Amino acid sequence: MKIRDFQLERYFAKYEFNVKHLLSPSDCETRPVGEILGLPGGEWRERLNSLPLSYTESRGNPGIIGALDAIYGVGNDGIVVGCPEELIFLFMNSFLDAGDRVVCLSPAYQSLYELPRSIGCEVVLWKLTASGGRWSLDRDELKPLLKDRTKLLVVNFPHNPTGYMPTPEEFDMIGDLAEGSGAVVFSDEMYRGLELDAPRLPSFCGRENAVIMSGLSKGPGLPGLRTGWLASKRHGLISSVLAMKDYTTICNSGPGEVLAEAAIRNIDELMERNRTILRANAELAGKFFAGRPDLIEWIPPAGGTTAFPRLLDGNIEDLCRRAVGEKSLMVLPDSVFDAKDNRFRVGMGRLNFPEALGLFGELLEG
Ligand SMILES: Cc1ncc(COP(=O)(O)O)c(C=O)c1O
Known part of the structure; x- marks a missing residue:
């Protein structure tokens, strides 16, 4: 590659x-670390002290999966835990093929469009523009961009780096247009929960045609845990990621998972x-x-x-x-x-x- x-x-x-x-x-x-181990909801310090340093479950620790399912409601088979950047890599590589059309908002965190390009996809950019003191995405542009059996639409709200968020109506329109066109949505929700001047948007994983990615790096402030997750109602998309994970990390760090579960239960x-x-x-x-x-x-x-x-x-x-x-x-x-x-x-x-x-x-x- x-x-x-x-x-x-x-x-x-x-x-x-x-x-x-x-x-x-x-x-x-x-x-x-000491503060995370002192969080309520479990005997985290004792669990860490007595943890065998064996391999862990590939999907992620069942305690973490259960805590995430309580948040997203997609069923345990609809979730996989890994390093956030690794999960973007695995999703793009397991879902996309050379020649697929991908629409990605722009500017964007580079892996969101560079990975599809590296696979040989046709990547089309949906550009954020600044005018009149605000950022906007032109909704009229999206429909024509999603032509020709677009396979994937990549979005990221709240957006890095602009801080842009669509209104709830615009958000629904994006989901409806993608659904109508048959495209799957990859929604990078790393910054969800950090709203400043806008209402919190629902997670895209409430829809049938979406995969969301989130994690502990930004809002909870724990990037050193290298813990994130994908969630989707389309369990087949998650099982393909899981199969490919055998070629990257196979499974997560056991000590990291104790800390991650403590953090997720107190997120x-x-x-x-x-x-x-x-x-x-x-x-x-x-x-x-x-x-x-x-x-x-x-x-x-x-x-x-x-x-x-x-x-x-x-x-x-x-x-x-x-x-x-x-x-x-x-x-x-x-x-x-x-x-x-x-x-x-x-x-x-x-x-x-x-x-x-x-x-x-x-x-x-x-
Ligand atoms: C939008 C977005 N997605 C994904 C990531 C990757 O997260 P991590 O660095 O924890 O792997 C980042 C990190 O900056 C990001 O800004």
Whole structure:
């Protein structure tokens, strides 16, 4: 298999652990292992201490599957647990064939369109546009895009990096159009539950023709657990992923699954603390950027942890280089999203966001 470098992940690999501050992370504030083991709902510490380090069940620990089924209601056979990025890889590779038509919203987290391309699919982009102070997806564009027996529509709401969310009516329309055309929807719901200025949308897995992907990396702030899941009413799509997983990780880490189950059984509480941090940071970011209208075009995010403002004065690549060199601050330029609009990603999920924003302010003024 040949695949283009994942530009965002290569950028993070270069800077994430070599600079002091990050303006553009997409996760929320994390927690130490001790705190997760102290969560209610099970004897997590004892379970971890006495856990045999044997192989685990390929689909995922039955306790986790049961907790997820209580959330999604698709039946145990409709769920598989794995690393989020691995699950995107496995779904795309088990479902798609060379020549299939795939419609993917754009910009997007690269694996959502790069994996279909690497398989030899015809990938058509459904573009988000910024105008009148808001992001939008043109609903009239979708119907013609879903022509010619499109096999898969890929969406991601709340959206990384823009923070865009459709209205509930638009969301239903997207689902209806996909269903009418016979396309399956792959709905990346990593940021669901992190709504800022929009109502929470239902999960796409309530529909017959969809697979959803979510996990513990963003809202719960536990990316180091490498735990996510797919859920679908179409059990055959999940069993194909399960069969292919035998060629990647086979099964999940046992100790990781104890921590993941503790987190999933307390997911609302974990997310609520991070929603509070996110809301405060989003308000700060709104005031900061709105106060600099000559330098930055700011579109407030409707949900998720990120926003995608545009630098109006100067070149964003130069500014990102200066941020690293002068402030030890990582700022993600839009080129890593295959965009060339002089934008950058702002990530508002962590407690130290005000510090990173302050440094960015010094850079803009300097
Ligand atoms: C939209 C989206 N999907 C999937 C992922 C992958 O999650 P993970 O890094 O936990 O594998 C990310 C990570 O940034 C993401 O932003």
